Amino acid sequence: MQTAPENTPPGTPQAKKAKLPCFMIVLIALGVSVPLLGILSALAIYGVSRYIASAKTAEAKNTIGAISRAAAAAYEREATAQGLLGEETSAGQTANGLCTSAEPVPADIQDVAGVKYQPRLVPGMDFDTGTPASGWRCLKFSIAQPIYYQYHYNAGSGYIASASAAGATGFESAARGDLDGDGVLSTFSRDGVVTPQGQLVLATQVQIENEFE
Template identity: 55%
Template sequence: MRAIKRYDRRGFTLVELMIVVAIIGVLAALAIYGVRRYLASAKTSEAKNSIGAIARGAAAAYERETAASEILTGGTSTAANHALCDSATAPVPAAVPAGTKYQPSSVATEDFNAGTSTLGWPCLKFAMTQPIYYQYHYTRGARTGVSTTSPDPTANGATDSFEAGAAGDLDGDATLSAFARGGSVFNGELVLATQVFIENEYE
């Protein structure tokens, strides 16, 4: 009976406690890494979704130009008049946000309001009013060089093209991440890139 009672009162050894602490530390490190990666993925989804929206806006603008030529008024329609939006006058914001968010201006002629019905953001019908982590650009013609993995859309017989891109610095270490999606006109039809080209996604 005495031996059994002494065994019931026996506590954990130092080795057992150290093993438990080590396991908890490993699990905590994995959890912190997972949460950080999840937050970074949530932030990069802003760039991916926005670039997709800019590309869709460019495609819609290209198709809008043909609407008038398709209306028949007792005769034959005129030739289709396709045209991409001209380049945005400046990226938004002017500098890449470094580990912070930028609040786009709602003032006319500034940020996403700068341009005309055939030029820049108003032509694309694209605007962002919420704070953003990335700098965005839209360029008609050859690629701007922000993304070195993005193929030149003017190659292989394309007569006109565009690039929508984003650059960011989520961790503020001056190493930029870049996202780009383009489109090219082949035989009178606008063909969009099937994917977003990405460099240093989580920087």
């Protein structure tokens, strides 16, 4: 014969269930969530900063592409003129028909150190320098809006990219920048080379050094 279990009187230790106080639960939750929120915030800030920097570097990549196309167009104009006029050059450009080098815009790299530079839209300044045979006028290239980078066009020599392969018969379109103003420069460049057969060949890729500086 089984004996019925005795009822445990209320209030005895066996009848009580162990419970954590509410404030301890809150403290534990905060201890887990606060560091996690800090990590997520840091990742979000990094992601936004990198997105903004990428948008700025797109300016450099697009602009040196445009400068390269302008150099190719100027070369084609000169080649056409030489074909019509014989052996003489029509505008006194380089022996291989490229526009000669341009002055960098802005002239001082400090003008784009952590800030934008507004090109001066007046005759004989910034992108309106050069002649029909040299510089920005020969390229027929100009920028009116503020820029984050210093832009270069060098033909034959004076290349700023350490990996430039343009040589004596080529040109380099390039951008230098200092987005964070720390004195460490980024460089973007694209080469073009005139072959012995007289064909201008543009590099298919942009060379980049210290992209997000």
